[in-house]
Amino acid sequence: MNAIFILNINNISHDFLKKIIDQKKDQQYFILIYSPSEVSTSFLYNLLNLDVFYKILSVEAINNENINSLLIEIEKKLKIQYAINFQKNEYKKKNNFLENINKNLENLVESRTSHLILSNSDMSQRLDKERKILKFVKDFSNIASIYEALNLLKKNLFSFSKVHPPLFLIQYFDKRTDVYVFNKDNYSIKSSVLNINESEFNNVHEFNFDKTTLANLIGRPVQKYIKFKIDTPTSNIANRTPLKAYILIENSLHDNELNDLNDYFLDRISLLSSVLDNLILKDILFTETFRWEMTFDGVEDSLAIIDEQFNLIRSNKSFGNNKKNKCFQVFAKANSPCDKCPIIGNKNKEIHFESEITIGNNYFTVQSNLLNLNESSSNHNFINRYENRTEHKKLYIKFIQSQKISAIGVLAGNIAHELNNPLTGISSLVQVIKQETQNLALISDLNEIEKAAIRSQRIIKNLISFSNTEGSGMEEISFRITLNDTLPMLKAVMRNFSVEIYLTNDSDMIMVDVSLLQQVLFNLINNACQAMGKTGKLILKSQVVNNFLKFDVIDNGPGIALEIQKHIFEPFYTTKQEGLGTGLGLSLSKSIISKFGGQLLLKSKEGIGSEFSILLPISRK
Amino acid sequence: MKVLVVDDESLIRKALVRAFKGKGHFVEDVDNGITGFEKLISNEYDLVFLDILMPGKSGPELMKDRHLFKSKSYILMSAYSGEHNLETANSLNADMFLPKPFDDIFEIVKLAEKLVESKG
Numbered sequence: 231m232n233a234i235f236i237l238n239i240n241n242i243s244h245d246f247l248k249k250i251i252d253q254k255k256d257q258q259y260f261i262l263i264y265s266p267s268e269v270s271t272s273f274l275y276n277l278l279n280l281d282v283f284y285k286i287l288s289v290e291a292i293n294n295e296n297i298n299s300l301l302i303e304i305e306k307k308l309k310i311q312y313a314i315n316f317q318k319n320e321y322k323k324k325n326n327f328l329e330n331i332n333k334n335l336e337n338l339v340e341s342r343t344s345h346l347i348l349s350n351s352d353m354s355q356r357l358d359k360e361r362k363i364l365k366f367v368k369d370f371s372n373i374a375s376i377y378e379a380l381n382l383l384k385k386n387l388f389s390f391s392k393v394h395p396p397l398f399l400i401q402y403f404d405k406r407t408d409v410y411v412f413n414k415d416n417y418s419i420k421s422s423v424l425n426i427n428e429s430e431f432n433n434v435h436e437f438n439f440d441k442t443t444l445a446n447l448i449g450r451p452v453q454k455y456i457k458f459k460i461d462t463p464t465s466n467i468a469n470r471t472p473l474k475a476y477i478l479i480e481n482s483l484h485d486n487e488l489n490d491l492n493d494y495f496l497d498r499i500s501l502l503s504s505v506l507d508n509l510i511l512k513d514i515l516f517t518e519t520f521r522w523e524m525t526f527d528g529v530e531d532s533l534a535i536i537d538e539q540f541n542l543i544r545s546n547k548s549f550g551n552n553k554k555n556k557c558f559q560v561f562a563k564a565n566s567p568c569d570k571c572p573i574i575g576n577k578n579k580e581i582h583f584e585s586e587i588t589i590g591n592n593y594f595t596v597q598s599n600l601l602n603l604n605e606s607s608s609n610h611n612f613i614n615r616y617e618n619r620t621e622h623k624k625l626y627i628k629f630i631q632s633q634k635i636s637a638i639g640v641l642a643g644n645i646a647h648e649l650n651n652p653l654t655g656i657s658s659l660v661q662v663i664k665q666e667t668q669n670l671a672l673i674s675d676l677n678e679i680e681k682a683a684i685r686s687q688r689i690i691k692n693l694i695s696f697s698n699t700e701g702s703g704m705e706e707i708s709f710r711i712t713l714n715d716t717l718p719m720l721k722a723v724m725r726n727f728s729v730e731i732y733l734t735n736d737s738d739m740i741m742v743d744v745s746l747l748q749q750v751l752f753n754l755i756n757n758a759c760q761a762m763g764k765t766g767k768l769i770l771k772s773q774v775v776n777n778f779l780k781f782d783v784i785d786n787g788p789g790i791a792l793e794i795q796k797h798i799f800e801p802f803y804t805t806k807q808e809g810l811g812t813g814l815g816l817s818l819s820k821s822i823i824s825k826f827g828g829q830l831l832l833k834s835k836e837g838i839g840s841e842f843s844i845l846l847p848i849s850r851k
Numbered sequence: 852m853k854v855l856v857v858d859d860e861s862l863i864r865k866a867l868v869r870a871f872k873g874k875g876h877f878v879e880d881v882d883n884g885i886t887g888f889e890k891l892i893s894n895e896y897d898l899v900f901l902d903i904l905m906p907g908k909s910g911p912e913l914m915k916d917r918h919l920f921k922s923k924s925y926i927l928m929s930a931y932s933g934e935h936n937l938e939t940a941n942s943l944n945a946d947m948f949l950p951k952p953f954d955d956i957f958e959i960v961k962l963a964e965k966l967v968e969s970k971g
Contacts, residue, residue: 647930648930650930650951650952651860651863651930651951652860652862653952654860654862654863654930654951654952654953655860655861655862655863655865655866656862657952657953658862658863658866658867658870658952658953658956659862659863659865659866659869661866661870661955661956661957662865662866662869662870662873662956663869665870665873665957666869666873687952
C-alpha cells in the first residue's frame, strides 16, 4: 500500500490530475478526490479508470474531522480489498499450480501409455520369438538320428535367404573327423584327419581349422560361414575318449546381414547342442552294442547269462537261441538241469565256480561267474562259459590209457625179468641133474619140469614182447608163429566162445614188427569177443591170396551199424567206456598194418556179425 | 679151468657150478657183488660169470674195476635182455653177453671153454 493522496482538485487541471494518476497508477492507491464543488462522478470514473475505486464520496462539505474518519474507513476498506486481491492472487497461483500438475499428469499418463504400447509390442515380439523357439524344441524332440536333425535344421533355415545347409563335424581323439555334408538331396559322411585348433582369447572360445583340407574332403570349396561349437558332455563320457563337435553354417550374406542369423543361432545353440550330444551318444551306444553283440556271438565257446532259476537271459550264437525259457532246454535239450550244473553246485555264490557237465557224448567245462547286474540279493545272475572238452577228454583218456599201458608194460617187463632168473635157474639145474643121474623115472620127471619151465619162459618172453609198445623192430617172421604166440594171452578172453582156427599151410612169412603185430591181433580178437558178449562163435582164418597173407577175425556178434562203420577207423572214435580195451584203437591198428604195407578191412552186417581182415604182403627173400 | 660165478639166484649158481664141475673144472660161487669184488681182487680166475643186476656191486660196476683184477675172461649175464644191456656189456669190455634164460646149460660150458681157449 498505499499512498493515500488527498487532492484538492480545485485548482488542478484535469490533465495534471490525469498525469498524477498515471504516475501512481501502478500502485495500489486510493485517490480521494476532494472537491469543494461538485464534480461529475462519471467524469471522474472515466478519468481515473482505476481498478480500485472507492466510491466517490459526494462531498458537500468535507471538513478535517470527516477526512480522518474517512481515511480510517478507507484504510479498512483498502485492507479488505487488498486481502481480497491477495486471495485472488493466491487462488490464481494455486489454480496455475493445479493446472501445471494436471498438465504433468497428462504428460505422464501419455508417456506411460506410450510406454505400455511399446512394451506390448516388445512383448509380442518376444512372445513370437519364444513361440518359434518352442516350435524348434518340439520339432527336435522327435528326432531319432543325426541325419534327421541336420535335415530339420536345414529346413528351419529356409526362412533365411542366402543360407546353405549346415555342415556338422565330429572329431575323435585321433583327429579323424566325420563331416556331415549335404549333397544333392541328402546328408552323407566324409571322413578324414582334420586339424582343429581351439583357443581362448579374452574369454571368448574360438576354433579354427584348415579350410583347404575340409574343402578337399567335401569335394568343393568352403563358403563363408558362421561357426559354433557343440558341447558334448554325455557323448564324451560314453565314448571314453574325448570327442568334439562343431557346426558350420555357410552363407552368402553380407557382414551387416549376419545379425539375424547369429541371433537365431544364439537362441538355439544350447538346445541344438543337447540334441546333437544325445544323438551322438545314441550312435556311440549303438555301435558299441553292435560291436558287443558281434563279439558275443563271435565267440566260439558257448556263452549264456542265466539266473538262479535257470532262466536264459541272454545267450550267444554258439550256445543256441530259441524261444525256450530254460538254459538246459536250449543247450542240453533236456527237461531238467544238468547233473553237476555249476548254478546248483555254487551254493555259496562264489564269484567264480567251475564244474564239468556231460551232455550226451560231449563233455563241457562250465565256468560260471557271478554277475552283479542288479543289486538285489535274491535271484543272482551268472555268466556261464561252456568249453567243449570232448576232444580234450578223449585225448586225455587216450593219454591215461597209454600211460596205463606203458605202466603195465613196464610192470610186465619188470615182472617178466624177475621171473626169468628163477626160471633160468630151474631149467638149467634140471638139465644138470638130468646129466648126473641114471634114474629113468627121475629123468622123465625132470623132463616134465624142464618143459614146464620152458613153457613159462616162452609165456614171459611173449609178455615182454607184447608189452613193448615201441615195437621190437622189423623182422621176417611166420604169421602162424606170431599168432600162436599171441593166443595164450587171449585164453581168458576166448574162454566162453567156440573158437575155430584155420591156418594156411602155405608159406606165410611176413616182414613186420612182431610186438606191434601181436598187439593188433590181440586187439582184433579181443574186440570180437567183447562184441559177442556172453557166448558166440569166433573164427580165425589165414590164407595166402595174391601174394598177400589174409587173416580174418570173424565173429557172430551184433554187427556194426553202417553209421559207425564210417567212423570206426577214425582216431579216438570209440563206443566203449573209458578204461576198457587195450588202448590200441582200431585207428592205431590200421596205421600199424599200413606201415607194414598192408591193409585193415571191415565187413559187417547188423544182426549177423563182423569180419575184420588183415592183409599183409608176403615177404620173399 | 678156474671159474667164478657171481649171481644172486641160487639155482643158477648151483646149475653153473655143477655143470662146470661135471666137466672137470674148478668153480667158486658167490651171491653178491661185494664178495665177488673181494674174490676178484685176491684171486685169478680163467673165467668169471657176472650177473648184471645184483645186490652190492652190479656187474657193470665190477667191470669198471676190471684193471684191478687178474682174471682173464668175463661173461655178463642178464635176465634183462635189451639193447641197453648189450651196449653196457660191450662198452665195459666184457668178453661176452649171455641173455637169460639159457637154452642149454651144457652149451654154455662149451662156449666158455672155447672162449678161454681162444684167449690162450
